[in-house]
Amino acid sequence: MPQAATEGTIPSTMDALALLGPNEFEVQTTAVPPVGPQEVLCEVHSVAICGTDKEIISGNFLKKGWPRGYPYTPGHEWSGTVVALGEGSAELGFQPGDRVAGTAHAGCGYCRQCAIGRYNLCDNYGNEDVGHRHYGHYSTGAMRQYHPSSIKSVFKIPDSMTLEQAALVDASSIALHAVKRAGARAGETAAIIGPGAQGLLAGQLAQLMGAARVIMVGRGERLKTATALGFEVVDNSNTDGPEAVRELTEGKGAHFTVDTAARGNTPADAVSMTRKGGRVALIGVPLEPCVLPLQRIVFEEMDLFGVRANPGTCVEVIPLIAEGKLDVDIVTTHTFGIQDFATAYDTFTQRLDGALKVLIQPNTQ
Ligand SMILES: [Zn+2]
Ligand SMILES: [Zn+2]
Known part of the structure; x- marks a missing residue:
């Protein structure tokens, strides 16, 4: 050996x-x-x-x-x-x-x-x-x-x-790049699809970038970790994710949404749970086609961002982790x-x- x-x-x-x-x-x-x-x-x-x-x-x-x-x-x-x-x-x-x-x-x-x-x-x-x-x-x-x-x-x-x-650091820096691409601003409500590691990191980083509320959409045991981090949770195994996010936001939807799941219809769900003029960052790699609500994207002036890797963000997450801000x-x-x-x-x-x-x-x- x-x-x-x-x-x-x-x-x-x-x-x-x-x-x-x-x-x-x-x-x-x-x-x-x-x-x-x-x-x-x-x-x-x-x-x-x-x-x-x-x-x-x-x-x-x-x-x-x-x-x-x-x-x-x-x-x-x-x-x-x-x-x-x-x-x-x-x-x-x-x-x-x-x-x-x-x-x-x-x-x-x-x-x-x-x-x-x-x-x-x-x-x-x-x-x-x-x-x-x-x-x-x-x-x-x-x-x-x-x-x-x-x-x-x-x-x-x-x-x-x-x-x-x-x-x-690598996974965290990709989550940060996604949140930055989505243009997080102070006081906003973020929706995150997928309570896996990437989603749990993105939710924390949305908070660190100023989001007042983080709504985690997903299912199963992993939602418990989201709750432990102070996020609101939507279990989409028994409810419609976009509808539930709208209900929690006076019918409007999140200011920005990060889809970390990229499975089935989740990219379309991400658009549907985001408000007029909102932003959607797609971080997971979709392996299958998905129909997006294009008229909505046009009429509601929504911005969609692809997210690839982590340009420049490793050096940004290192102090956040070292100082105990990002768990x-x-x-x-x-x-x-x-x-x-x-x-x-x-x-x-x-x-x-x-x-x-x-x-x-x-x-x-
Ligand atoms: Zn990776
Ligand atoms: Zn080059």
Whole structure:
């Protein structure tokens, strides 16, 4: 069994999760990869399993090139400690021992989208030769003991933040990007569809951005966590979600709505529960077509926002987590070693035992 690095020693082999085909995976012993220019090699502490991982593991995104082939190591919501530097990384402010939160995207840094800060939309998407990366999607991910990452995709964390919390930076930063896209303003009422981790983070961030009320729409046990966070809840297993949100808002609807579910009709529901002139952010990835109420969108001057990843928002959520303003611990329910990945994956996908975010800790047996 490969051991974690101590006192600057980095082993030559490590454990890595390898996808072998749709819904087929195993933990393999592989070589610890070299660290390239403007990269840092990190000893991985925690990797959160994400809804996108489930689709990637299931093979539902093969047409998008996620992954491009097998074997493939996923994992893009992670934390770790820098153990080695690539050429140029010291000059750019990194040193061994830095504790970091990792994320998925690294833009090329040169195209127009990158130049205006929208590196999540990099024009050189998919071109690793010019520095683009999308870790855990087409570039090799972090579900392994050691992970070399572009310094564009790691963010230093303060001592007051745990590495478990740091593994939630990626998910939190996407929730923040969604709430910012929806243009949250002081005193507003937000509706959030989907009381999973992403929804529970988005609801908290809506409050932090000034929303006076958060109405969580969903079903099941997860609504209890929403209630614990001070949200109003609508159980749409026995009631019409949009109608219930209107009833709670004098017939008007929410000022803005974030759909984190993207299942079946939820994007249309998000429009229907939002008031005239309101905003709707779509954060979940719809896997099936959905008919939107287009006349309403036109006549009521509604704004719809797609949300992709987290440009610039990792550095914004880190102090919110470190200062205890954004509670990520409440959505972190389970932790497993990498050898128990199959159990961890079942726990996450089948929502066993109240599972929200499930962490893999590759260097913990
Ligand atoms: Zn994710
Ligand atoms: Zn670019």
